[in-house]
Amino acid sequence: MAGVNSQENQEFAEDEPVQEDEDGQDTDSPEDFPESQSPAPESESEEKTDDAPVAPDKVILVVEDDLDTADSLKVKLESNGFDVLAVFDGLQALETARKIRPALVILDVMVPGLMGYHVCRLLKFDERYRKIPIIMLTGKGDRESREIGTRAGADMFMTKPFEMDDLVKEVKKLVVQD
Numbered sequence: 001m002a003g004v005n006s007q008e009n010q011e012f013a014e015d016e017p018v019q020e021d022e023d024g025q026d027t028d029s030p031e032d033f034p035e036s037q038s039p040a041p042e043s044e045s046e047e048k049t050d051d052a053p054v055a056p057d058k059v060i061l062v063v064e065d066d067l068d069t070a071d072s073l074k075v076k077l078e079s080n081g082f083d084v085l086a087v088f089d090g091l092q093a094l095e096t097a098r099k100i101r102p103a104l105v106i107l108d109v110m111v112p113g114l115m116g117y118h119v120c121r122l123l124k125f126d127e128r129y130r131k132i133p134i135i136m137l138t139g140k141g142d143r144e145s146r147e148i149g150t151r152a153g154a155d156m157f158m159t160k161p162f163e164m165d166d167l168v169k170e171v172k173k174l175v176v177q178d
């Protein structure tokens with residue numbers, strides 16, 4: 001999971017449906033997020049969340065398809081006083097974030113269903129969720145990948161492998177503590 005393939009640098013086409021390969025990986029990837037391009041609207045059948053329940057101040061949504069990494073993040077964050085909800089694909093992440101409005105999202109770039117860049121963009125370009133801080137995790141630390149994440153709206157980027165204590169420090173900076 002530490003490596004990121006060339007999917008991360010493909011052109012993003014907002015009007016096209018998410019394409020998946022035989023492993024369920026999102027094959028679409030945002031290379032460019034123009035400022036004027038607006039995110040895809042929520043479907044008509046999807047429940048509007050203007051009055052959705054707001055999560056407690058310390059709930060962190062972890063989006064990571066590697067179970068060992070997700071478990072390590074959960075244990076470390078819980079030991080630092082946070083409640084953690086882990087999901088394992090991008091579609092679950094988007095649905096869960098819209099439903100519970102977490103205090104922060106830790107989002108792997110390469111997750112099945114809907115890439116992390118897409119999830120980030122859909123949350124950050126929606127007035128209802130744009131204030132949720134998002135830390136993106138990636139196996140690729142190059143400038144282009146960071147620029148894509150920045151255009152998608154990520155608050156910060158961390159390159160895998162990372163020091164868990166450094167991640168916790170960043171989470172504490174981004175989440176208002178009681």
